[in-house]
Amino acid sequence: MADWMEQVREEARKLLQEGYDGVLGFRFRAGQIGPYLFRTPEEIDHLEVDTRIPTQMPPLFSQIQEGVPKYNLAKTLRLILRKRPDMRIGAVLRGCEVRAIRALQEKGEIDASNLKIINLVCPPEQAAICNCEKPSYDVFKCTGCWSCIEACPEDAITRINVCPILSPSEYNEGLSYRKAIYIKYPQGVPLKAVRDAETCLKITGKLDCKGCERVCQAEAIFHDDEEKIEELNVGSVILAPGFRSFDPKAFDVYLYSNHPNVITSLEFERLLAASGPTMGHVVRLSDHKEPKKIAWFQCVGSRDINRCDNGYCSAVCCMYAIKQAVIAKEHVGKDLDTAIFFMDMRTHGKDFERYYEKAREEHGVRFIRSRVHSVEVVSGTDQLEITYVTDDGSVSQERFDLVVLSVGLEITDEIRDLAKRIGVELNQNGFCNFSAFKPVATNRPGVYVCGAFQGPKDIPQSVMEASAAAADAGALLSPVRGSLIKEREFPPQVNVVNEPPRVGVFICHCGINIAGMVDVQAVKDFAKTLPYVEYVADNLYTCSQDTQALMREAIKEHNLNRVVVAACTPRTHEPLFQETLEAAGLNKYLFEMANIRNQDSWVHDDPEAATKKAKDLVRMAVAKAALLKPLDEPELSVNQEALVVGGGVAGMTAAKSLADQGFKVHLVERSSRLGGAALKLNSAWTGEKVEDFVRELVSDVEAHPNISIYLSSEIESVDGFVGNFRTVIKNGAGSKEINHGVAILAVGGKEYKPTEYGYGTDPRILTHLEMDELLKNGDARIKDAKCVVFIQCVGSREPERPYCSRVCCTHTLVSALEIKEKNPECSVFVLYRDMRSYGEREELYQKAREKGVIFIRFDRDRKPIVSSENGSIKIEVVDHVLQRPVALTPDLLVLASAIVPGDFEKIAQFFKVPLNEDGFFVEAHAKLRPVDFATDGVYVCGLAHYPKSIDESIAQAKAAAARAVTVLSKETVRFAGTVAVTDQRLCSSCGTCVNICPFSAPSFNDKGKAEVNPALCKGCGLCVASCRSGAIQLLGFDDAEIFSMIECA
Amino acid sequence: MKRLVLTKDELTAWVRRMTEGVRVFAPVAVGDYDEFRLVDSDQADLIRWSYQNTRLSPKGLFHPQAERMFKFSTSKEDPEWNILKEVPKDFSPRVIVGMRPCDAAALKIMDVNFDTPEYKDPWWVRRREATTIVGLACTSPSSTCFCTSVNSGPFDTKGLDVLLVPLGDGRFLLDVVSERGEELCQQFGPGGKEADSEAIATYEGLKKKAEAALVPIGDLSPLKERDMLEFFNSPIWDEVQFACINCGVCTYLCPTCWCFDIQDEVYESEGCRLRLWDSCMFPLFTLHGSGHNPRAEKLQRVRQRFMHKLKYYVDKYGQGVACVGCGRCVQFCPVNIDIREVIRLMLVQCECAV
Amino acid sequence: MFDYTEKIREIARRLLQEKKVDGIIGFKKGTIPMMNQPVFITSPDRVELLHWDSWCGVNLANYLPKREGRIGIVAKGCDTRSIVVLSQENQVQRDQLYIIGVPCRGMLDRRKVWEVVGSTDVKGIEEGNGKVRVWGNGFDLKLERSELLQNNCVICVHRNPVVFDELVADEVEEQSVDRYGDIRNIEAMSSDEKWNLFQEIFSRCIRCYACRNACPFCYCPQCFVDESRPQWVGKTIDRTDTLTFHLLRAFHMAGRCTDCGACERACPVGIPVRLLTKKLEKDVKELYGYEAGVQLDERPPLDTYKPDDPEDFIK
Amino acid sequence: MAEWEPKILAFLCNWCSYGAADLAGVSRLKQPPNIRIIRIPCSGRMNPKFILQALRKGADGVWVSGCHPGDCHYIEGNYYARRKFALFKNLLEYVGIEPERLHFSWISSAEATKFAAVAKDVVESVKKVGPSSRLIKREAEVE
Secondary structure, three states, rough: HHHHHHHHHHHHHHHHHHHOOEEEEEEEEEEEEEEEEOOOOOOOOOEEOOOOOOOOOOOOOOOOOOOOOOEEEEEHHHHHHHOOOOOOOOEEEEEEHHHHHHHHOOOOOOOOOOOOEEEEOOOHHHHHHOOOOOOOOOOOOOOOOOOOOOOOHHHHHHHOOOOOOOOEEEOOOOOOEEEEEEEEOOOOOOEHHHHHHHHOOOOOOOOOHHHHHOOOOOOOOOOOOOOOOOOOOOOOOOOOOOOEOOOOOHOOOOOOOOOEEEEEEEEEEEEEHHOOOOOOOOOOOOOOOOOOOEEEEEOOOOOOOOOOOOOOOOHHHHHHHHHHHHHHHHHOOOOOOOOOOEOOOOOOOOOOOHHHHHHHHOOOOOOEEOOOOEEEEOOOOEEEEEEOOOOOOOOEEEEEEEEEEEEEEEHHHHHHHHHHHHHEEEOOOOEOHHHHHHHHOOOOOEEEEEEEHOOOOOOOHHHHHHHHHHHHHHHHHHHHOOOOOOOOOOOOOOOOEEEEEEEEEEEEOOOOHOOOOOHHHHHHHHHOOOEEEEEEEEEEOOOOOHHHHHHHHHHHOOOOOOEEEOOOOOOHHHHHHHHHHHHOOOOOOOOEEEEEEHHHHHOOHHHHHHHHHHHHHHHHHHHHHHHHHOOOOEEEEOOOOOEEEEOOOHHHHHHHHHHHHEEEEEEOOOOOOOOOHHHOEEEEEOOEHHHHHHHHHHHHHHHOOOOEEOOOEEEEEEEEEEEEEEEEEEEEEEEEEEEEOOOEEEEOEEOOOOOOOOOOOOOOOEHHHHHHHHHHOOHHHHHOOOOEEEEEOOOOOEOEOOOOOOOOHHHHHHHHHHHHHHHOOEEEEEEEOOOOOOOHHHHHHHHHHHHOOOEEEOOOOOOEEEEEEEEEEEEEEEEEOOOEEEEEEOEEEEEOOOOEEEHHHHHHHHHHHEEEEOOEEEOOOOOEOOOOOOOOOOOOHHHHHOOOOOOHHHHHHHHHHHHHHHHHOOOEEEEEOOOEEEOOOOOOOOOHHHHHHOOEEEOOOOOOEEEOOOOOOOOOOOOHHHHHOOEEOEEEEEOOHHHHHHHOO | OOOEEEHHHHHHHHHHHHHHHHHEEEEEEOOOEEEEEOOHHHHHHOOOOOOOOOOHHHHHHHOOOOOEEEEOOOOOOOOOOOOOOOOOOOOOOEEEEOOOOOHHHHHEEOOOOHOOOOOEEHHHHHHHHHHHEEEEOOOOOOOOOOOOHHHOOOOOOOOOEEEEOOOOOEEEEEEOOHHHHHHHHHHHOOOOOOHHHHHHHHHHHHHHHHHHHOOOOOOOOOHHHHOOHHHOOOHHHHHHHHHHOOOHHHHHHOOOOOOEEEEEEEEEEEEEEEEEEEEOOOOOHHHHOOOOOOOOOOHHHHHHHHHHHHHHHHHHHHOOOOOOOHHHHHOOOOOOOOOHHHHHHHHHHHHHHO | OHHHHHHHHHHHHHHHHHHOOEEEEEEEEEOOOOOOOEEEEOOHHHHHHHHOOOOOOHHHHOOOOOOOOEEEEEEEHHHHHHHHHHOOOOOOOHHEEEEEEEEEOOEEEEEHHHHHOOOOOEEEEEOOOOOOOEEOOEEEEEEHHHHHHHHHHOOOOOOOOOOOOOEEEOOOOOOOOOOOHHHHHHOOOHHHHHHHHHHHHOOOOOOOOOHOOOOOOOOOOOOOOOOOOOOOOOOOOOHHHHHHHHHHHHHHHOOOOOOOOHHHHHHHOOOOHHHHHEEEEHHHHHHHHOOOOOOOOOOHHOOOOOOOOOOOOOO | OOOOOOOOEEEEOOHHHHHHHHHHHHOOOOOOOOOEEEEEOOOHHHHHHHHHHHHHHHEEEEEEEEOOOOOOOOOOOHHHHHEEEEHHHHHHOOOOOHHHHEEEOOOOOHHHHHHHHHHHHHHHHHHHHHOOOOOOOOOOOOO
16 A cells, blocks of 8 residues: 555656646645645655545545545646646546546536646545446546536535635534535525634644635635624623533443444434435435434433433423434335334423324334333444333343434533623523523523523423513613614605616626626626616626615616616525615615526536526516516504403513513403412422412502503404504493504413313312312311322323323422422322423422332323222222232322313404414414414413413513514504505405415405405415406516516526 | 309319319318318318308408417517518418308498498408309208398398309209309309209299298388487396306307407517407407496497497498398307397387387 | 296295395296296296296306395206305305205207207207107107206216205205216326317317306406406417416316306307316315315315325425 | 527525525535526415416426425415415326426425425426427417
């Protein structure tokens, strides 16, 4: 090998001696291997030839996809040859690289006449890895498949070719690499490159590399930029530092550090992602082949005080593991065997239980209740054998291709440090201390907390808390609201109606991003010939400040009344250009973009085809532009008062939050007193007594000058839309109309009255709330009880109510502990299906077991049987450990009965908001908009949304208030101009639009014709496309405009 | 002028000879009905000499359902851009063989519109000039026919150059009724024998019998005599219009409906100006650019159609009604609106008024 | 079926006398054989005009959209299904109607008669005991009624009214038939064969819009072919424009068409336009399990969706 | 003679598939240059007549793409659209439009690779059936 390597180096030295300007090859620098242009014979000593197993590289770097070799020098060579065709250089190339160069030459991309190739024959092992059939330089005929270049990871992740540094990509969990100057991830907004100060050769002073600076035409890179410390004066601080996923390296029995086929769930997440290192292709890392069997181990770094200190449940892992298993089956195929090893399946979130059922029943994901002991390598294979104990105590073994560790959430030392500096108290797990009644407040006034820093939680819960923290901060800062806002001023709009179109076309080079592939001059010449085009310009960067000024001048000078920009994408840049139009006195809707970068120059490699496409795109945009009409953005005043429906904890909290933020609130409660379901609750899971809190909250609300309370009142009708609702409420005294800008629906939920387990036949059989009553009153029956049994999932997780009621397991634990505290001699049994003490509630579970509470698990098809025997209650259940029937005769039987929604039909219709199959309200987006409705100005919180604990209800109520304030804090609300409008003459009154609009924007007017309320319309165009008589048009995307584009395509 | 008797073979041979010199159009079966089509010498056998009526009238041969009038270029690079240029058409001599007298009479009515001293429609006039018409008498009119009530008849020669009369025994009497017909016979000798008195007697008998088979509607002169507004404001239209679905069957099948629309179509950089049939039954017929429609209601449209044929035309041209009694609309109106019934209603109304 | 006439008159007379309705939509005897005319009777002394026989193929629901007041309507099974669709689509209110339901053994097709007798000039026709006697110039034939049914009636599965206030006779037996044999045959063809077939079929079209206007569901104030901004469908008998019209017209019938056959019946040139609407009917049934005009409180299939609708065709 | 290249019209919803097309650009995922994209707010905006008109105007293929079911920016536009597309595609194929010309997909804004793959797939599929000859609106076929 060494001889062979030396031979290559000798060849290279010879070339340099012959007067070649350089030789391209590989070199290790700063611990990284990368392309290097060797300039002197001395440097050649560092020329690396065998780069097969670059140990410094992340595992997936060298072979991202089958058939793709490692770093392909052809790309670098192409850059050099194109930039410096005058240079005479040599290159040490493998067969695939040579073929790529030949292909580039054939396409006229480069001139390789001055290139001298030193051919390498890849060793057979390398050829095998690459699936290369032509490792030898004897075969030069490129198939033209381009996969060698196309699939290069460099291409997929970043375009910054010049930087020689490679580091594991954080975004891809180290499964691919990035440069020292890189774009964090392709969906990033704004899409900007960042430099890694730790590896950049220039910054670290290792080398005076200025590669990026040289190629950046926007001159955006300042190497001498320095870190600055800024001081901000703020009235409030919100802490959302997040979490770190648990690092399972310490778990040596799982072989995470030793075997490539044991990965964390986050790494697996990247494998599943379309934007990940394998583009969504699921592979095991040992050989990059598709696995046939995958196992997930739950509770890695959670619910574990033996191997780590994380006694809590991470709350999210069960659900994400199920999701990963289902998606993996979608990606790999139905035959993929997926098994999830778990202790308790915790799918307590909204709609999660259904997903779990579906994964098991429809997708065939296997669920195995066991904590896996260890993983061993099956020698001679890449497979892993796991050993686990099943329910019945037998030991099983099974082999898998890939093991995914469902790692938990934990708080890092940096975060603990941050908390210390700020003076915020943390609990033993490192999560922020809080009260169930102030879920986002810290011990330090003005400092709020949200997200996983407050406790392990999923996205919807985090988003709710984030809004809740904003609401609390907003209440604190409400006196100074709006004091830092600067209003932008625009000149009056020029009236262009009835003017013939005069289109200005601005074509962007985007540095070389467009101009490197598209012949901008040709597109410019072409644009001049198009109808109605009066002015055409090309700009290096059309989005730059000075181009905006030029554009404004051109609009004035040439009297342009429509503008087309051919550049990047309207999704990021339309608002910028629209603002320029407004600054020039043009209506912003007189603008159209041609996407000649993202959808053209960046995705094609044939300049001629790309230029042709750019011309077509410009012609289409000009054709549409000529038809564009100025659109109004109607502005309506906002009634800055709120309606809160429901006077429970959620409703009162929302009302109080709004009132504290300075807004008038009308609080409507159906019953004769405030308090709702919480009036019956004993204590929160944190141990705090609910009664005192509710009493205080009620008196705060009653005393609040901004809150009007309507008791024993119901809603009779609702009219209007965001900013301008009119609601009639009715009580015994009569009706009253309330005008309000927003509404919060906090209509609560109720305890399910069981029909099972003998409830109602015996006074000793209670529900949770009934037990709470006993506990609150210090009822003697508790002190006297010798045995108390809890039965879980009463009315939940059943075919007729297939959701988990979320709170009952914790409620049972809280009650059981209190019973144990009041009567330590009492034996307490909990009959359960899965203990769902998620998050830090897990500690209650732990404590209960410590205190001697006995937990017996049953399956849905083997439920406990409750009967009456000699005047006592008899319960028969099969013990899951002993596998034998057990009979219990408790003094009290507590049924953990479900939380069910009220009858929300009417109120849902009033506010035009949807209910799900279970009867709870459906939010606009389960994860990202958990308190909003699709209908603007209406929000949901509390049990009406889904069963939840009191702290979660409070957080959600505050979140709803924060969302409502986004409307209330403005005096006017402005609607988009791109809305649907109807032509009354053409309307056939068929009602399709009225029926299908998800936002209830169309309605019949008094003539029976459809009309669209622009305040409700979101501009989706569904009604337009569904209207047979063509009576509806979508402004900005009307039929004529779309037809004109079709015609010009 | 001369009258000849031809056997069917002789007749076919005559038409075949014509096809070799001029374009010949004749009724042929198209699916389950008959239509006028260009026939070549091989197709002369296929001519249907005993058809009832073509589904579509032969007016389309003179006034096509759609025809390109002009072409133009919209490309600025074309030196003649935006200049209308007439689309070249074949106006060479042609013969239409086998046209029923009612359809020929209809052409005379259409002339009133397209060929006037003030305006001569170039396409109509040139097609009329190029055409010689060999008619085919109706020896057994349909039960929906009423030509004798509307200034025509089963043996009417109005608008014809030659009339063929099937004599019932396989032979045809060929009656040359115009100079054009004479010229046709000179150009293409029909052969056959001079008609003898027996043939002529048969011809007269068939004519009488055919005329007798047609049920008269009544005296139409009140249509002329009564005031237009009395018809216009009459309550009968409410009843007449109810069933109407405003389709274009009556107008498109009618041999005398001449209304047309002008449309421009553009295809990338060139286009053409088209003329196409329109129908007063369509709401768009009278729709103004403003959106206003003076005949927005079905009643107004139905009334227009009948009033135009039976009153406005009568008043304006003094040549009777603009209907030849071919019965197509009677038979094919999907909802059985029967023009004979409408005429009767109008007449009854007149009687009442008198 | 002929005794229906008396019953219809009797009901109509009663309704008008009792002022339960402002008028009755029914048929009056046609002026020519094998045709009847829709008529609106508003006075009890005119009920004698009402008539019923096997030539009442016109779908009277076509006269309902936007009609005000209380209306009595004589309706066959298919017509009542159209009424259901029209009330779903807000064109008429159910409680505005008094539906005189006619259990139907199928309407007859005069094209079939013409074909058998070899002439379109039929002077008279009579019906009894499942036979039809037809006569004219040079013919006098007795035909099987079942041979002369309209094509849609042959495969009708809702011969009895689905909604009604009163029936003129006892319900007739429903048929169980394969409705889509012809559609499946076409589906099995190659693209080329399909294209040639439909090119041939629509080459006859004269764009008279009788098919459209005979349909109770073509009540739009302006049809898409008449759109002017942009005017995207040419108005001539150009093949592409003609096919465009037929395709979109059929698509607009998706989930609404009750296969009453009015379109095909009205066509003056005999185009089997139901080949398109039936294809859509079949797909709607197979994909979404929906049958048009059967349930008053259901939404038409394009006005609704199920999250798990079939989507095999979507990548 | 140069090899025939099809012209394909793609109607992409603004929020998902158009975003995916943009992201494919950011990720430099190469695609055939035959596709012309028209941005519409939602696949629910897609009127079947746009497909007809695209074919009439000579497009060799039509591709409509929206958000995955459940992910519609406008909540349920794509669900309604799905029914329209299914029926209309079937109808067009039924009268003889080659199935290879009509394509539908759900592509989220993160699925740049799927976008590029489907784009390739669409072009290849259209290439297989050659230039479009059906339903093209040319100069009116009349006298």
